[in-house]
Amino acid sequence: MKGILLAIIGGAFITLQGVANSQISSDIGTWQAATITQFTGFIVALFVLLLIKDKKLAEVKKVNPIYLLSGALGAFVIFCNVTSIHIIGVTFSISVLLIAQLSLTFIIDSRGWFGVKKLTISPSQFIGIGMMIIGVIVLGS
Structure with a gap:
C-alpha cells in the first residue's frame, strides 16, 4: 500500500x-x-x-x-x-507520457535490462496497455 x-x-x-x-x-x-x-x-x-x-x-x-x-x-x-x-495541453501530454513510460518499463521488465529482475509479461497486461492507448486516442480527439 x-x-x-x-x-x-x-x-x-x-x-x-x-x-x-x-x-x-x-x-x-x-x-x-x-x-x-x-x-x-x-x-x-x-x-x-x-x-x-x-x-x-x-x-x-x-x-x-x-x-x-x-x-x-x-x-x-x-x-x-x-x-x-x-x-x-497538460492532460493529453501527461497521458501520452505515462503510456510511453509504461511501455518502456514493460520492455525493460520483460528483457531484464539494466540489472532488473526479468519478469514475464502476461497477455492481460498487453490488453491493459492497449486500452490505455485507446483511451489516450479518444482523449486527444
Whole structure:
C-alpha cells in the first residue's frame, strides 16, 4: 500500500511540476525552466540528504558510472514535457507520457535490462496497455 501511495504522490508531483515548468518556460524559456527545476531539485535533495545524515553517498564509487548520468536525463524530460504541454495541453501530454513510460518499463521488465529482475509479461497486461492507448486516442480527439 505504501508503494501505491508514493506512486500516486509522485504522479501528482510530476503533473504539478510540468504545469509549473510550462508557466516558467512561457515567461523565460524552456531550457531556463529546466535549469531552475534541476537546480532547485538539487538544493532540496541536498538539504534532505544533509538532514538525514546518510553516509552511503561515500559509496558512490560502487555505482556504474553510466547510471550516474541519469540526472542529466531529467533536463530532457523537463524540456520534452514542457514543450508537449505547450503544444497539446497538460492532460493529453501527461497521458501520452505515462503510456510511453509504461511501455518502456514493460520492455525493460520483460528483457531484464539494466540489472532488473526479468519478469514475464502476461497477455492481460498487453490488453491493459492497449486500452490505455485507446483511451489516450479518444482523449486527444
